Amino acid sequence: MSLAILQRIAFPVLALASWHASAQTAPESTVPDATPATTVEAVTTTATALPPAPAAPVLMGNPEEGRLRVYTCTGCHGIAGYRNVYPTYHVPKIHGQNAAYLVSALTAYRSGQRKHPTMQAHGESLSDQDIADIAAYLSSAIKN
Amino acid sequence: MTGKKPFVWMLCVLATVAATTSASAATDGNAAAGAAKSKPCAACHGIDGDQTIDGQYPRIGGQYADYLLRAMQDYQNGRRDNAIMAGFVKELSTQDLADLAAFYAAQSGRLEDLSHLK
Helix, strand or coil: HHHHHHHHHHHHHHHHHHHHHHHCCCCCCCCCCCCCCCCCCCHHHHCCCCCCCCHHHCCEEHHHHHHHHCCEEEEEEHCCCECCCCCCCCCCCCCCCCHHHHHHHHHHHCCCCCCHHHHHHHCCCHHHHHHHHHHHHCCCCCCC | HHHHHHHHHHHHHHHHHHCCCHCCCCCCCHHHHHHHHHHHHHHHHHCCCCCCCCCCCCCCCCCCCHHHHHHHHHHHHHHCHHHHHEEEECCCCCCHHHHHHHHCCCCCCCCCCCCCCC
């Protein structure tokens, strides 16, 4: 196993240790309420702890733009209990998901690195800014 | 022409049966057993799968169990490529994965579908 992979696996362990330490002194952290300009800053905040990652431009997502864009997503993600077929499993819940994760997921679908024909087709129609906008909107939690 | 209709209907019935069977063939997970196995996951996803330590890690609390199981199996077989997750799920059995999926699906997280937008 290469050193890089070991480092990646070691990170969550170190993170757990620091999380335990902070949990004893600091009150439970909360996610800030939805604000008009949610940033995709998480992509870069961990750059110091993880091995060097390809530098990605950090785009400011506009949740208002994103709200218009996600209309297409409702065709599958907006039907409660809707299932993907072959293989069969529920289409995931995506509202309230973390912005940085959504950006990485959509980007990976777009490039084909994450394999799902329908999601790849949708991803290919999106610019980096579109993806940032969608992530900004979906990550604004509506449930407490 | 009408003679072919029963054949078409039979195909439809068979397809439906096949789809239903494959859905129910999934391993049943035990949420309590999953809770006991979830400690390593909490390092990134938080103890309930919702309090993620960083936005790059997905919220998984309240997510559909079968989606979570599928994701973890994809990490295991390499269909989804992620060094961290591949390391964690490498040694886990299908029962372990189903238990973890059941545990996180049973949590009340922020995740929702988009049905309120329709």
